[in-house]
Amino acid sequence: MRTQEQYPIDVEAIREDFPILDRQVGGDIETPGEGPDDTRPLVYLDNAATSQTPKPVVESIVDYYYGYNSNVHRGIHHLSQEASVAYEEAHDRVAEFIGANGREEIVFTKNTTESLNLVAYAWGLAELGPGDTVVLTEMEHHASLVTWQQIAKKTGASVEYIRVDGDGRLDMDHAAELIDDSTAMVSAVHVSNTLGTVVPVGDLADLAHEHGAYIFVDGAQSVPTRPVDVEAIDADFFAFSGHKMLGPTGIGVLYGKEHILEEMQPYLYGGEMIRSVTYEDSTWEDLPWKFEAGTPVIAQGIALHAAIDYLDEIGMERVQAHEELLAEYAYDRLSEFDDVEIYGPPGDERGGLVAFNLDGVHAHDLSSILNDHGVAIRAGDHCTQPLHDKLGIAASTRASFYVYNEKSEIDALVDAVDDARQLFA
Numbered sequence: 136m137r138t139q140e141q142y143p144i145d146v147e148a149i150r151e152d153f154p155i156l157d158r159q160v161g162g163d164i165e166t167p168g169e170g171p172d173d174t175r176p177l178v179y180l181d182n183a184a185t186s187q188t189p190k191p192v193v194e195s196i197v198d199y200y201y202g203y204n205s206n207v208h209r210g211i212h213h214l215s216q217e218a219s220v221a222y223e224e225a226h227d228r229v230a231e232f233i234g235a236n237g238r239e240e241i242v243f244t245k246n247t248t249e250s251l252n253l254v255a256y257a258w259g260l261a262e263l264g265p266g267d268t269v270v271l272t273e274m275e276h277h278a279s280l281v282t283w284q285q286i287a288k289k290t291g292a293s294v295e296y297i298r299v300d301g302d303g304r305l306d307m308d309h310a311a312e313l314i315d316d317s318t319a320m321v322s323a324v325h326v327s328n329t330l331g332t333v334v335p336v337g338d339l340a341d342l343a344h345e346h347g348a349y350i351f352v353d354g355a356q357s358v359p360t361r362p363v364d365v366e367a368i369d370a371d372f373f374a375f376s377g378h379k380m381l382g383p384t385g386i387g388v389l390y391g392k393e394h395i396l397e398e399m400q401p402y403l404y405g406g407e408m409i410r411s412v413t414y415e416d417s418t419w420e421d422l423p424w425k426f427e428a429g430t431p432v433i434a435q436g437i438a439l440h441a442a443i444d445y446l447d448e449i450g451m452e453r454v455q456a457h458e459e460l461l462a463e464y465a466y467d468r469l470s471e472f473d474d475v476e477i478y479g480p481p482g483d484e485r486g487g488l489v490a491f492n493l494d495g496v497h498a499h500d501l502s503s504i505l506n507d508h509g510v511a512i513r514a515g516d517h518c519t520q521p522l523h524d525k526l527g528i529a530a531s532t533r534a535s536f537y538v539y540n541e542k543s544e545i546d547a548l549v550d551a552v553d554d555a556r557q558l559f560a
């Protein structure tokens with residue numbers, strides 16, 4: 136039974152905005168509706184991969200395509216002006232949401248991965264060289280780890296990793312040892328997508344700055360789930376993805392301090408990012424357009440604006456409280472099984488996700504059984520292969536929560552895990 140009082144937010148009202156949550160899953164995928172009647176209500180617990188999209192966000196996309204679909208910055212006709220204003224205002228809204236100074240500091244990209252690559256290529260290739268180090272954490276997502284690793288190989292820089300301790304916390308003593316005058320960049324995940332660890336990125340920023348290094352914060356899991364203020368953190372760069380925060384796919388954000396972005400050369404060249412072009416040379420547009428070559432992500436940017444409005448209406452403090460409540464509940468319930476191992480810090484110290492393994496059962500087999508129960512979770516290495524190697528496991532099962540999830544859905548997860556236990560006993 137749903138009781139709203141249990142939650143910091145009005146989950147029941149929020150669920151009304153997500154028609155997908157009424158879906159039945161299972162049965163025949165090839166011919167939906169024609170399979171055997173073994174369907175179950177969807178329990179969507181794969182939010183750290185991609186969140187669902189509420190009606191107002193979908194409507195903002197429909198409004199754009201039905202009402203003012205047009206290229207931006209290219210025409211003086213009415214539709215182009217409307218689209219340009221909406222697209223530019225989306226940058227302002229993002230800036231306000233994360234505490235940036237203004238649209239100059241907000242570059243729209245395709246996703247967090249592209250934001251990381253933009254900085255790694257545009258800044259890293261120009262600035263890194265032999266003798267420089269890039270300091271990462273052992274729990275970086277491949278988006279950060281692989282990108283810096285490869286840029287380091289191209290430039291002769293080296294990569295070092297801050298240890299994660301046995302409880303899944305970042306070893307800050309080790310961070311203080313590693314970050315020194317050879318450090319050019321510290322790149323750290325804000326909330327680990329595998330362990331749920333909340334990394335003290337403000338402290339890392341202080342360490343980086345004491346040694347004249349920059350810090351890039353990967354906020355793919357933090358911006359959707361908690362209030363974030365890039366200035367309070369003192370991040371030099373910060374990135375996140377729209378599709379993990381009720382927005383559409385195809386939109387990511389790169390925040391960069393204005394003076395740093397000013398000094399950087401563009402990452403992609405072409406139309407929209409130039410001021411003047413001759414057969415011999417070209418000059419660049421003002422920020423942020425210098426980094427948005429070609430026709431940009433117009434509909435996606437406008438929809439991200441709508442997603443931020445939706446989250447702000449709920450209130451990010453309350454979103455965080457809800458995430459923490461569900462994470463702790465899931466942690467406690469899964470801890471009831473002595474053959475379930477949970478990775479990362481205790482339930483009251485983590486972001487809204489729990490990765491675990493059931494003894495003797497491969498994560499993929501477990502997720503398949505959960506799927507039979509209608510429970511959508513993620514199985515695999517969650518793009519943190521080296522971290523899984525360190526934990527001595529090939530894969531794990533991850534449940535992750537968002538604003539529309541309820542405790543009863545975690546109960547459904549736990550019941551399904553219990554079924555798997557009986558099956559494999």
Ligand SMILES: Cc1ncc(COP(=O)(O)O)c(C=O)c1O
Binds near residue numbers: 356
């Ligand atoms: C911590 C973290 N960083 C980066 C990414 C990459 O995000 P995207 O695939 O949207 O580029 C993810 C997505 O899973 C993530 O969880």
